[in-house]
Amino acid sequence: MVTRVATYTNHTLLSDLALRNAARVTDLQNQASSGYKSRNYAGIADSTQRLLNLETEYSRTEQYLRNTTQGKLRLQSMETAVDSMLTIATEMKSLLIQASSAQQADDVNIRNEADQALQQIANLLNTNLDGRFLFAGGRSEEPAVDIEKIGAPDNYISKLNTSVTTGATLASLGVTGGAGGVLQIVSTDVDGNSTTSTVAYNSATDDIGDIMDAINNVTANRAIASLRGLGGEGPPLLNIENVGNGSITITETGTGDFLSKLGMEKMGNPRPDADYYMGDHQIMDLRVDDKYDVSYGILGDNPAFQKLVQGLGIAASTENQDALTVALGFINDAINELPNVQGQIGLDIANVERFEERHQDFKVFAAQAITDIETVDVPLTLAEVSQYTTALQASFISISRAADLSLANYLR
Template sequence: MGMRVATFAISQQMIAAALKTQSTMADQQMQEASGVVSPDFGGLGSSTQQVLNLQVSVTRAQSYIDAATQTGSKVQVMYSAVNSIADLTTQFRSLLTAATNAASTDSASVTQSARDMLTEMASLLNTQYSGNYLFSGARTDQAPVDISSTTYAAATSPSTADASYYQGDSAVASVRVSDSQTVSYGVTADNTAFEQIMRAMNLVASNSPLTTDTLNEALDLTTNSVSALGVVQSKISNAEASIEKASASQTEYQSYAQTLGSDLTGVDVAAVTASLSTYQAQLTASYAAIAKVQSLNLASYLH
């Protein structure tokens, strides 16, 4: 009775297993070197969509952070300008108070001071940031205040509200700081607080000699403006706080999303290194076994 040694099938199975081990080792060597599961999305398997979604979220969060940062700087410049306007308004009120309480008023001096302050007021309301006017609504390329108009300059007492100096529009600037939140921060130069002090300065600047009625009306308007300016300052300050809070929230979310994405795409290099040692030993043993099987033949078996 004859005996047959069938080594071919066994040899092929062992070679296939060795090649699979070698492929696994190659992947892990790449992971060990790069620190990531795969250099492309194709190697992430079921995690691919989640990783893509996280990357989109991180990019979107960064766009909100950038918008908040840029707007925050703009709001700070705006707040500084309004603070300067408030200081100027207080100075003008002191000028009027002294003029109304004096036994005699130097009309020419008070009128000239009012003209100078009106010019300074217009300059503050024409404040720019990065080449854009801050108090002109959506017309950021247009200076919001023009006091050269002869109609505006011919103010008489008693007066009525007059914002004919305003060249902007009614749009209120805002910034989107998240998918669900938009913060309005804009103030236009025709705001009541600005209109009242502009009108008060214009009354005094346009009338000489000054009458008691003109001085009293200008003082009342200035006093009202001081209160209204406090409201404007609070609005801008609150908007700045909201923008900063939203930016911090987006930064925190971005950090979380980046960490989660790294967990999905990254590998534990130490664990991979240990696994590689195991696969190396396994592959070495496989090669030795394959060599042994392939060296078998009937003669050596019968020997």
């Protein structure tokens, strides 16, 4: 076909329309097959900046959701551990009441039950999630609790119902024997190394302060003497205990009767200073939103845990009824305080979930917005393909018919 000057404009217009229809058909076919409007940003130039902003916010939201999921899992694990502690404490309270009221400490095997409960508490405080010890504060790579130290240390303690002062003379306490009394103290550390020391006293002239000074001033001795109540509470009593977590044995030679007159009994007497705790006091922060952190977590030296450990430590070391009453008091306090710990963890979980829900809502919105920008409605696109294909075919027919136009054909 030869394009004439007279038909050039018409031919060019029809060819341009056909080419545009062909390009549009090809573009729509690609969209229908891939589901996307374009394979690059150039194809959606008018929406590119909005898409980039949405994708950035979407990625940031996903990271926050990962943070909240991880934090919530940690808090839920802590909540479960504390709930188990409360169950153990309640069961031990029942056993202690049974042993105390019926004078059946031997029958219920209270010492063995308390020792097992103590080990369970230690394991719960060492709860680990993904290599992180949850109750250890910032030192999460190390166990929160030294199981070897959670038991009550060996300790000799004077009569529970008689307070003692440093100025109380041995004679006023009924000690006899004059200058012939000798205490022999054997202390053994956790590695089995032992030392032996002797403390001589004169019941006629010495007082409790003199005995304490004599014990504490023996440099080779691994024992210390102090005045404090059982478990740190109650009237002051004379305590002679091993330094650290080893064992101690005290015997008496000579003519004195210091041990018997003061009623010195060997039983566990845990200090109220959470010596078992190996972590630090750093409260963890969780980034849950732009410029917003949630502080969360409970430390292993929490007072509620300390009291539970103290009560169980005493119950695990003696069957003395007065001591078991003290132990019951500590466990009762722990039972009263542990729900507060649970409540704090619950508040932390609720706080994290509040941000988690917000981010989930935004993620759904952003995902839909990104989809609306990037993708096409395939059925609708296929309908458009059909329409443009028809138009393209019509363009080809028009071009073909225009090529047949001539003066001879017109005159005919």
